Structure formats: C-alpha cells, structure tokens
Amino acid sequence: MTDQTPIPPAPQPVRAPLATQPLGVLGSLRAARSNLLSIIPEIATRVPMISGRTGARWHMVMEPGAIRRMLLENIDNYPKSTVTKNLLRPAIGESMFIAEGAHWRWQRRAAAPTFSHRNVRNLAPVMAGAAERCGDRLAEAGPRAVDLYDEMVTTTFDVISDVTFSGGEGFDRDAVHRAIDGYIAEAGKVSLFDVLGFPDWVPRPGRMRSSGALKQMKGVADRAIDDRVRRGHEGVPDLLDLLLEGEDPETKRSMNAAELRDNLLTFIVAGHETTALALSWSLYLLSQDEAAQDRAREEIASVVTGDTVSGEDAGNLPFVRHVVDEALRLYPPAGMVSRTAQAEDELCGREIRAGDTVMIPIYALHRHHALWDEPDAFLPERWDGKAPERYAYLPFGDGPRICIGASFAVQEAVIVLATLLRRFRFRAVAGKVPQPVMILTLRPEGGVWLEADPA
DSSP states (O other), X not given: OOTTSOOOOOOOOXXXXXXXXXXXXXXXXXXXXXXXXXXXXXXXXXXXXXXXXXXXXXXXXXXXXXXXXXXIITGGGOOBOHHHHHHHHHHHTTOTTTOXXXXXXXXXXXXXXXXXXXXXHHTHHHHHHHHHHHHHHHHHHXXXXXXXXXXXXXXXXXXXXXXXXXXXXXXXXXXXXXXXXXXXXXXXXXXXXXXXXXXXXXXXXXXXXXXXXXXXXXXXXXXXXXXXXXXXXXXXXXXXXXXXXXXXXXXXXXXXXHHHHHHHHHHHHHHHHHXXXXXXXXXXXXXXXXXXXXXXXXXXXXXXXXSSOOHHHHTTOXXXXXXXXXXXXXXXXXXXXXXXXXXXXXXXTEEEOTTOEEEEOHHHHTTOTTTOSSTTSOOXXXXXXXXXXXTSOOBTBOGGGSOTTHHHHHHHHHHHHHHHHHHEEEEEOTTOOOEEEESSSEEEETOOEXXXXXX
C-alpha cells in the first residue's frame, strides 16, 4: 500500500471471534446499542464464516456463494429476522420491506413500474433543483466549516418529499422529518427483549416511548394521501401518483390507503437516509484525496454543459459514479443484515438449524481481504475494470429483494455530487474525523465537517 493511499476511519473491531469473547448477553446488548459494527470481529474480514452463541445460535456469513444461497437460491428459508421486524414494523407496517411471501410479491410487482428507468429519469430535475439549493446554502455560509452530513440529509429529504408528495398542501415535510428522527432515536436500538428472543407481543420500552412521533408521522402521511386522492395530480407524476395507479399484473390488486402510507413512509425513510449517507461519505473521502476530486471535477466539466446536471449527464459520469460506488463499499448504509433460518440448511459446510440467526455483515464483506485488493483503502479507480464478484458487493442487497429504489438513489447521488463538485472544492477540517457508527444505518458520528471553497 502506498503512502498516498488514504485510509478511511473505521471502528475498533473485536479482535477475536465473538464465541471466545466474554461479552455475554448483556455485553453484546451494550455493544449493539452503541454501535452494531463493534460486534463484528476483525476475523470476519478474513474468513468465510464464523458462528457462536449469545443467548441463541448465530452465524456471520462473508462467502459470496453462501450469500447467494441465502438471498437467491433458498430465499424463502431466510426471511428478515424477528429483531429487524420488531424494530421497523411499528413505523412501516407490513410494507414490502417487512412483508414476506405472497404479500411481499404482490406489493413488489405493483410498485416495480414506479421505479422504471423512464420514471426515475423524469425525476432528475427535482434532484438537480435540490442540489442547486444546497450549493446556494454553502455559498451563503462563506469560508467556514459546514457539516455536510446535515446538509446532505436536508438535500435528500427535499428530494424525497418533493418526488413523493409534490405540491401537496397536506404534507408537512418538517413534521415528517422530525417524526422520523424521533422514532429512530428512540426505537432504533436493539432491545434486551429482542436479544433474549421475547415474543413480539411483549412491549419494548423504547418503542413505546416513540409512539407519539410515530402517530404524528403516520397522520401527516395519511392526510397527504387523502389530499392527493381528492385533487388528483398535475404535471410529471410523482411516486404517490404512480403508486396510486399501480396494480399487480397477476392478481390485479392495488394498494389500499394503509398499504400506500406504509410503503411511502418506507421510501421516505430509506430514500433520503441511504443517499444522504452515500453523499456524506463520498464528500469526506474526496476531501482526503485531492487527485480523485480533481479527476471527478474534470470529468464533470467535460460532460455537463447546461445550467444543471441532467439525468442524461448523470449516466455519462462514470468516475463520479465510481466515487459513490467506493463510498458505498467502505460505508454501506445497511452495514449488517440479519435473517432467521426457517429450516435446516448448510452454508460453507456448516450446519444451520431452524431458528438460527444468520447475519451478513456487509461492512466486513466489503472490506474482506479475500475479495478486495487494499480493502480498507479509498480507490474509486478500482471500479474502472471488471465488476466485483457477484454477492461480494451488496450496498442495495441482491436477489429478488434487491432495493427497489437503487437506481433512484444512484442517480440522485451522482447528480448531487456532480452539482456540488462543479461549484466547490472540499477540504477536510483538522480534528474533525467522522466515526462510523451503526444503529439502524451506518452514520458518521459527529457529522462530516468540511470547508467548501469556490471551485
């Protein structure tokens, strides 16, 4: 590794397999509630699979073939874990993110046309407009450090609210934003009851405290949907319009009001958080690598000729896209996913029993020494060649349940990043190093403080 290769910050890993650690149930709970990444042992970046017991049997799988079996070949045996559902069901109900089996399949089929290439491309002007407003705010801030994570959250929430409830008088975006943050802060931490395997009907105290924010969030969404149904839509259809028109081609079923609300809230929560994180980490990494930042800026200047970055432009900026790809590799928004085995199986030659928790620590997978050269280094040029091994790179999952909004998120990230790099050069602030901390998503603790100088 060369001296010039920047090494991004990483949490202190557990230095031995968890099965040998004296953490116990309470120790594991404390670690998980403060930072889920801290329960991933360092050896997970070097071996295909590790197993242990913390109250119940668990496995971490880092081998692409075994992951393929979980996410594609034997998908029905590995539904989302009970812990994951307990965390998210109060907020997003039985939306397609939570639902399983036939209930998931019909929702997915009904919603799939919403995220077609044409529909996503039509939403590019909304993304460009939010990006330009972000640039205006940075210009007004002048020559001082700015928390780009906070700015990216604001920008991506502007996008998702505009493309979800465009022009709706019934949609209070600030109220929804506050409610989402309130719910995640109170409810997005693993409960001891979850670790011990208590049944769903046993109340989780944190989630009970968040019930007020939850009711507010759902109420705002319900009112906005009612408003849209009454007045119809004008201009380019937004996500709500497309979902209202959506129908499962096999069953002819459409979403009722509650299903619409739960899926829209899923898109709002996931749609702004994941893209904001990808952008925040991209900007931080570029601030550490002037050569990469210059290369990206040169590419943008050679492609973008209009006043704003268009959807077509975004498709012709491969290096900017590779910066986003590399940020998603090093800091995947969902740094770990968890499944519960329904029946006996075998992964990596190891027995899986019904009821076992089987985790894919995507953070470790993306930094695995057997899968990546210089796995901890920021090297966007690594994407110039052939694509990585399938199931070795999972920022949006894979298989039938791959994130339905992946193309939306990538287009938005490229448009916002290109817009900002056209206008600014980003420099790191001494002593302000963001630390990756994962509760529900992998966030930069302390923010991403950078100086934005006119380019």
